[in-house]
Amino acid sequence: MAGVVDLWRNEDGIATAMDILRQRFGARVETGQALREQHAHTTTWLRNQPPDAVICPTSTEEVQAIMAICSQYRVPVIPFGTGSSLEGHVNAPAGGISLDFRDMNAILQVNAEDMDVVVQPGVTRKALNAHLRATGLFFSVDPGADASLGGMAATGASGTNAVRYGTMKDNVLALKAVLPSGELVQTAARARKSSAGYDLTRLMVGSEGTLGIITELTLRLRGIPEAVSAATCSFPDVAAACNAVIATIQYGIPVARIELLDALQVRAVNAYSKLSLPEAPLLLLEFHGSDAGVAEDAARFGDIAAETGGSGFTFTKREEDRNRLWQARHDAYWAGLQLRPGAKGLSTDVCVPVSRLADCVSAAQDRLASMGMLAPIVGHVGDGNFHCLLLVDTDNPAEVAQAEGFIGWLNELAISMDGTCTGEHGIGQGKAPYLERELGSGAMAMMRAIKRGIDPHNILNPGKMGLT
Known part of the structure; x- marks a missing residue:
């Protein structure tokens, strides 16, 4: 099937990293076949390529620790929200670790006067809007599925309300992400506009987990x-x-x-x-x-x-x-x-x-x-x-x-x-063959240069967006 390939697996690195992760996280390093297949692509027609293990982190610090170990041993890391994406975004063509953000589902801060909210990536859009109802505010991006907000940001989701309220690229004000090294970066402040440096927020939104692991989001809210x-x-x-x-x-x-x-x-x-x-x-x-x-x-x-x-x-x-x-x-x-x-x-x-x-x-x-x-x-x-x-x-x-x-x-x-x-x-695996036709070789070369600069060992969601 177009776009779905098996990449080279770092067997020794995966085995070593799995031993170290088990020492740190114990039974939370889950390896059951059914669970691993659930964390690969199941929503539509693309072939299922499961990871070697699934871990559910509970904090940004745990994500940093996992990322640092996987970086040291060149092990792929694939972020997972609710699994509702349609183009193979969560497949693991080189194996590795699936990070399931179901336990990072806290609404950290509601700033009603500023009409924004700070959330962890595992919060779903329905859960957020239920929490916000009493404030008279709501989050407008509605892709249909009750997707996680981290996954929606990673894929640049939009949906039925986009014609008036815009897509995720218009509604994510800032985010925090863990880089392959384990370093945490913040892309912007809560201010509604900024001329300070590159627009790293929009670079991360729609990058499909290939540049960093999102661990916190600041989102724009609207009045009901x-x-x-x-x-x-x-x-x-x-x-x-x-x-x-x-x-x-x-x-x-x-x-x-x-x-x-x-x-x-x-x-x-x-x-x-x-x-x-x-x-x-x-x-x-x-x-x-x-x-x-x-x-x-x-x-x-x-x-x-x-x-x-x-x-x-x-x-x-x-x-x-x-x-x-x-x-x-x-x-x-x-x-x-x-x-x-x-x-x-x-x-x-x-x-x-x-x-x-x-x-x-x-x-x-x-x-x-x-x-x-x-x-x-x-x-x-x-x-x-x-x-x-x-x-x-x-x-x-x-x-x-x-x-x-x-x-x-x-x-x-x-x-x-x-x-x-x-x-x-999004592109994922299914749309990968068409991205260069749309953007041209120059834009693809620029994207690959950014990917190599941030993720030189290609361990963040490899095999996606035609960047391999």
Whole structure:
């Protein structure tokens, strides 16, 4: 499978480091086969490459100690949050130690007046927002899965709210990370802006564990809006839905979320979540603001939808109705799998300028139809990002090859449209073959130079991002 390779294993170094780690951490150095496989890639189609051991650190100091030992004996270290990534980020192609941050899950400091919070990397987004509810604040990045905040930072996650509130790159103010040597670095202060030196925070966000192990995050918070309304509208085809999105963005309607589900995905969602939406391309939106503001924004979108061929426009402020719609959207992956029981989902994403979105989605649908492939499409279309879930019998080499061919074609198409091979999945192993095509050899050489300068022995999450 593309991007998934086995790297050279340092057998002697791993054995020696494991002995020393056992002396320091005892039974917390866990080596059970099932546990190790759970800490390699399991979410989608990439081959499972387990680590040699799993350790759950409880403090930054323990991470530093583990990193120093592994650095001395040239042993790979792979950070692990909740395992919800989709491109093989947590695989261990050269073996080594998986650091599971489930026990570093403390919310260290809520600065309500400054609208920021300091957390450990194992805190999940749902746990953080539950903790913040009484403050009137919330953390806005919502990738769907209840991912850990450390993992979300490492992969540069975004999701349904990104069109209004931005991605992790816009919402991580500062972080602390352990380098391969065991040294701890802090990338910034809590100030909202700075001209002091390189932007190390953004260098670390999206680096996928290849430059440092994140042990603390300072995150931007937002005020919980006074009123929220959700809206749905069906369209005759994907192009009409995308034209409505483009007009909505151009008119400056401050939409908080705007999601596209193609007809196949709507059919899957109806069956899985017991809804009765029209089985046609659908836009699902959310508006945040005052009572009057969200009503006005929804009405303005309704006018745009009517002008672009939309029908059945409805909106609601009822929390239970909104929650049901968005839970169905978040369950789209699992709903899609039910379209072909027994198949596995090969999930891929691309992102293009919004003006090219209709062209890209329509071309993908045509290609899938010509190949006879079943693949629902869903996307965060307010920023030009969409996902295809290819339903494949992974025991059938011909189907796997066909799916890989489509993924390669789609990545190349997005790049040719001035887009990117991934809007939010990240590179990991699965997207590695396309990164140089997108960025060029000069940018890749610069990335490799940074990697070598920080991690000369390539022990931080090796085999990822095409940096090996």
